[in-house]
Amino acid sequence: MALLPATQVRTRLKEEIDAAEAWAARLDYELTYDEQSLSLRLALSGPGGDPYLLGGIFEDYPTLPPIWRFLHPESGEAIGRAAFPAPADPYPRGSPLIIDSGREGVVICAHFNRLAFAEEEGPHGDWGPLVNWQNPGASPYTYANTVADMLARIALETADSGGRKAALL
Amino acid sequence: MNDEHGKKPKEKKIEVTVFAPRATEPKKFNWAAKLTVGAAAAEAAEAFGYAPGQPTLARGEHTLDREETLHAAGVKDGDKLELVDIGGGV
Numbered sequence: 308m309a310l311l312p313a314t315q316v317r318t319r320l321k322e323e324i325d326a327a328e329a330w331a332a333r334l335d336y337e338l339t340y341d342e343q344s345l346s347l348r349l350a351l352s353g354p355g356g357d358p359y360l361l362g363g364i365f366e367d368y369p370t371l372p373p374i375w376r377f378l379h380p381e382s383g384e385a386i387g388r389a390a391f392p393a394p395a396d397p398y399p400r401g402s403p404l405i406i407d408s409g410r411e412g413v414v415i416c417a418h419f420n421r422l423a424f425a426e427e428e429g430p431h432g433d434w435g436p437l438v439n440w441q442n443p444g445a446s447p448y449t450y451a452n453t454v455a456d457m458l459a460r461i462a463l464e465t466a467d468s469g470g471r472k473a474a475l476l
Numbered sequence: 477m478n479d480e481h482g483k484k485p486k487e488k489k490i491e492v493t494v495f496a497p498r499a500t501e502p503k504k505f506n507w508a509a510k511l512t513v514g515a516a517a518a519e520a521a522e523a524f525g526y527a528p529g530q531p532t533l534a535r536g537e538h539t540l541d542r543e544e545t546l547h548a549a550g551v552k553d554g555d556k557l558e559l560v561d562i563g564g565g566v
Contacts, residue, residue: 323498325500326497326498326499326500327497329500330495330497333495333558334536334537334558398564399562400530400562400563400564400565401563401564401565402564402565403564403565404564404565405565406565415565416565416566417565417566418566423566431566448563448565448566449529449530449561449563449564449565449566450527450529450561450563451561452527453497453498455497455498456497456498456526456561458497459497459558459560459561460560460561462537463537463539463560463562464565466537467537
């Protein structure tokens with residue numbers, strides 16, 4: 308059962324999506340936001356132009372963090388590892404944002420992804436409940452609390468990735 | 477070192493337009509060319525209302541080294557740069 312009415316989530320997202328669309332336009336990314344389903348898709352490229360498709364779902368946002376995962380770049384289906392970019396090696400920013408863990412076998416491991424929390428079978432029981440997502444405390448880890456900031460961080464991870472996690476079929 | 481008139485030479489300043497993902501409008505900054513990218517990015521991040529983190533500046537998808545000075549990173553007067561957090565995953 309949803310914690311927030313969809314209308315409330317839409318109102319909150321309106322401003323953030325405006326900023327996200329402006330960011331995507333500046334960097335020449337294709338961003339599609341579906342207000343009805345409270346979801347978005349962002350087409351990204353890895354090194355060499357390898358296509359990736361990021362999907363976000365915003366049910367109960369911002370009480371709960373979004374659900375972020377990479378999807379098949381053509382079909383848009385959740386296919387697990389083959390949809391995800393692998394971290395560069397050597398990795399330039401401490402610990403990688405995308406790791407092999409969680410219920411889908413791979414996860415964008417940041418406070419701003421619902422799937423990283425143990426409540427959603429993610430690796431982080433130490434973060435407590437999902438509603439803690441905006442209070443990660445002081446840490447060297449990445450932090451984002453607007454949609455555009457989340458997109459920017461994930462796009463960076465894709466742009467300098469080390470290829471695909473698994474072969475795309 | 478003072479110049480021939482006994483005055484300190486003016487520090488070279490560059491004007492940079494910074495875009496932040498969360499904002500639809502950019503902000504302009506006048507920074508000394510010898511300022512590090514990390515210090516400039518931190519100032520920009522604060523101006524845009526970000527909590528302390530690991531911000532840096534980027535040209536498109538290319539992030540600049542936070543340890544370099546703006547000059548060494550090739551930042552020039554009139555440049556337009558993006559602000560991005562480069563903290564690691566967890």
